[in-house]
Amino acid sequence: MAIPATECIPLKIRGLFRFCYRTKLQKTWNIADRREFSCSAAKSYAARVVSGTAIARQIHKEIQASVEQLVGQGNRRPHLAVILVGDDPASRVYVRNKTRAASLLGISSSALLRPAGVTQAELLDLIDQMNRDWRVSGLLVQLPLPGHINERAVCNAIAPEKDVDGFHIVNIGKLVLDQRTMVPATPAAVWEIIQRTGIETVGKNVLVVGRSKNVGMPIAMLLHSDRNHERPGGDATVTIAHRCTPREQLTHHCRLADIVIAAAGVPQLITADMVKEGAVVIDVGINRIQESGSGRIRLVGDVDFEGVRQKAGFITPVPGGVGPVTIAMVMKNTVTAARNALAH
Amino acid sequence: MAIPATECIPLKIRGLFRFCYRTKLQKTWNIADRREFSCSAAKSYAARVVSGTAIARQIHKEIQASVEQLVGQGNRRPHLAVILVGDDPASRVYVRNKTRAASLLGISSSALLRPAGVTQAELLDLIDQMNRDWRVSGLLVQLPLPGHINERAVCNAIAPEKDVDGFHIVNIGKLVLDQRTMVPATPAAVWEIIQRTGIETVGKNVLVVGRSKNVGMPIAMLLHSDRNHERPGGDATVTIAHRCTPREQLTHHCRLADIVIAAAGVPQLITADMVKEGAVVIDVGINRIQESGSGRIRLVGDVDFEGVRQKAGFITPVPGGVGPVTIAMVMKNTVTAARNALAH
Numbered sequence: 034m035a036i037p038a039t040e041c042i043p044l045k046i047r048g049l050f051r052f053c054y055r056t057k058l059q060k061t062w063n064i065a066d067r068r069e070f071s072c073s074a075a076k077s078y079a080a081r082v083v084s085g086t087a088i089a090r091q092i093h094k095e096i097q098a099s100v101e102q103l104v105g106q107g108n109r110r111p112h113l114a115v116i117l118v119g120d121d122p123a124s125r126v127y128v129r130n131k132t133r134a135a136s137l138l139g140i141s142s143s144a145l146l147r148p149a150g151v152t153q154a155e156l157l158d159l160i161d162q163m164n165r166d167w168r169v170s171g172l173l174v175q176l177p178l179p180g181h182i183n184e185r186a187v188c189n190a191i192a193p194e195k196d197v198d199g200f201h202i203v204n205i206g207k208l209v210l211d212q213r214t215m216v217p218a219t220p221a222a223v224w225e226i227i228q229r230t231g232i233e234t235v236g237k238n239v240l241v242v243g244r245s246k247n248v249g250m251p252i253a254m255l256l257h258s259d260r261n262h263e264r265p266g267g268d269a270t271v272t273i274a275h276r277c278t279p280r281e282q283l284t285h286h287c288r289l290a291d292i293v294i295a296a297a298g299v300p301q302l303i304t305a306d307m308v309k310e311g312a313v314v315i316d317v318g319i320n321r322i323q324e325s326g327s328g329r330i331r332l333v334g335d336v337d338f339e340g341v342r343q344k345a346g347f348i349t350p351v352p353g354g355v356g357p358v359t360i361a362m363v364m365k366n367t368v369t370a371a372r373n374a375l376a377h
Numbered sequence: 378m379a380i381p382a383t384e385c386i387p388l389k390i391r392g393l394f395r396f397c398y399r400t401k402l403q404k405t406w407n408i409a410d411r412r413e414f415s416c417s418a419a420k421s422y423a424a425r426v427v428s429g430t431a432i433a434r435q436i437h438k439e440i441q442a443s444v445e446q447l448v449g450q451g452n453r454r455p456h457l458a459v460i461l462v463g464d465d466p467a468s469r470v471y472v473r474n475k476t477r478a479a480s481l482l483g484i485s486s487s488a489l490l491r492p493a494g495v496t497q498a499e500l501l502d503l504i505d506q507m508n509r510d511w512r513v514s515g516l517l518v519q520l521p522l523p524g525h526i527n528e529r530a531v532c533n534a535i536a537p538e539k540d541v542d543g544f545h546i547v548n549i550g551k552l553v554l555d556q557r558t559m560v561p562a563t564p565a566a567v568w569e570i571i572q573r574t575g576i577e578t579v580g581k582n583v584l585v586v587g588r589s590k591n592v593g594m595p596i597a598m599l600l601h602s603d604r605n606h607e608r609p610g611g612d613a614t615v616t617i618a619h620r621c622t623p624r625e626q627l628t629h630h631c632r633l634a635d636i637v638i639a640a641a642g643v644p645q646l647i648t649a650d651m652v653k654e655g656a657v658v659i660d661v662g663i664n665r666i667q668e669s670g671s672g673r674i675r676l677v678g679d680v681d682f683e684g685v686r687q688k689a690g691f692i693t694p695v696p697g698g699v700g701p702v703t704i705a706m707v708m709k710n711t712v713t714a715a716r717n718a719l720a721h
Binding site for chain 2 (some may be wrong): 206235236258272274278282
């Protein structure tokens with residue numbers, strides 16, 4: 034089972050290391066200030082559990098500093114507008130998490146709720162208003178949308194410079210051309226976790242399992258591309274696997290991989306026998322499964338956490354891994370949007 | 378050495394097979410009408426040499442029929458405008474090949490020549506004129522451009538619906554989102570060769586060597602994506618390797634690959650020891666090398682053709698492989714642009 038962030042006990046240590054998380058298994062992982070880090074483990078064969086919660090906290094501090102600097106220079110506070118259509122419970126949670134994170138970081142926000150029956154024209158009209166509202170720095174429409182609305186048309190209607198989800202077609206084009214742009218939050222989170230944990234990517238084998246347009250595909254784009262381009266890439270050899278990849282081929286590729294990024298939405302897809310000793314395993318999956326006994330709904334990733342942690346070098350838990358960093362990246366994109374608006 | 382198309386002797390056969398090419402090595406490869414095909418080889422260990430020239434001829438027939446249908450319906454003949462800046466000899470050859478191919482297929486064309494010293498503003502102005510000229514169906518600017526001109530700005534200036542090279546940022550965005558769009562000609566050529574040779578891609582391991590934005594990256598996008606999407610993909614497991622991939626890792630991935638697409642621009646990069654028995658090897662490389670004895674310039678690909686053909690199942694030669702199909706795809710895009718203009 035994943036180690037939820039709440040099971041980590043933050044300790045304050047003077048000097049280089051600012052956060053230290055002690056898990057139930059007595060393994061410690063220290064995040065240093067910025068990009069330096071150090072790890073130690075009680076058992077050498079067990080993976081370091083990378084706390085996304087801790088990394089998110091680090092990014093939050095940087096965002097807060099950035100917001101205060103902006104405001105201190107006499108600018109308006111960055112503002113995030115979130116449009117929510119219908120009343121899907123998961124979407125409501127996501128929107129609440131975003132507006133809550135915004136308020137914690139000094140970013141003002143508004144949640145614009147529309148009924149599931151809203152027409153596409155009405156939604157596009159609302160987006161148009163937000164695009165033209167100079168008080169709005171960043172704008173996102175929570176996906177998925179009801180079936181009668183064309184999601185692509187909605188994503189393309191958001192002004193690219195306010196598009197904090199990075200789903201506008203021009204921003205996607207820029208992403209795959211390695212130009213500076215709004216990187217979608219989940220791929221950006223995977224990138225930050227890799228960078229801030231000091232994991233080397235150049236010339237490494239990366240396996241991305243899943244090819245969704247918002248997660249798997251852009252992660253593959255970030256990691257295979259050139260580190261010297263305008264938007265630096267990981268310079269890794271990247272394999273994109275997906276549901277058409279035969280199981281034994283998935284295993285072959287997984288065993289070759291120095292870094293495995295699981296984003297398929299399939300619980301227990303990546304098991305210990307598939308993973309190379311010491312590999313980095315980043316679990317992007319968010320699957321809701323019902324426990325057989327209690328009937329309770331539990332969040333799990335795509336990785337058999339308990340098995341794989343015995344073999345991997347680094348592993349991210351679910352929850353408490355990629356998730357919190359993803360929300361932090363939406364906030365970072367909002368501040369970037371606010372800064373870009375000032376520059377133009 | 379590659380088998381140039383001129384060394385193939387076309388034979389007319391009645392019935393199913395319309396073209397038959399007999400090479401010096403007495404191997405025969407028959408291209409059937411459309412997508413059916415049959416192969417036979419005198420030596421079972423030798424690859425079938427896939428003649429791009431023959432496939433291009435097949436596509437040419439289809440384009441000619443399509444053009445005549447358009448014209449027969451009372452529409453203007455499709456028109457391709459090619460802008461050439463400076464006097465780079467290779468670019469001149471490419472432009473000449475395109476305008477020549479156009480005229481053979483019933484597509485009218487114009488080559489607009491500008492000196493190397495043309496300013497970016499002048500070039501953008503010319504593009505704007507062509508965009509607004511209703512007589513122009515398709516427009517391309519031959520790359521590379523002189524250093525003082527921003528190629529990206531030029532590509533983005535071409536009206537997306539006339540962008541027969543598929544380099545406009547919106548067309549690239551559409552490509553990676555699996556939407557119907559102008560696919561850049563070289564990736565489109567690789568796709569056509571695979572489809573028309575009847576090579577299965579679903580669930581296969583594909584290695585793309587090279588990550589250029591006009592060739593390697595879009596090939597990876599076409600081949601890994603979903604065959605049921607608006608723009609069908611290959612549903613293959615795709616690995617993207619490049620100059621940061623260590624040699625021994627390139628070999629590992631190559632030996633796993635059912636299909637190897639070499640687009641690195643490195644002569645002799647793919648050798649027989651790296652290739653799986655029976656693999657498909659598509660050589661996109663075009664390298665000009667000087668022969669040691671005669672000093673003559675010779676075109677070679679990225680694959681050790683003579684070595685690899687002893688082990689592969691299919692192989693494309695250079696010249697006479699991807700090249701002619703690439704030019705055919707520019708023509709096909711021009712006709713598509715003309716048809717799209719009618720629909721709007």
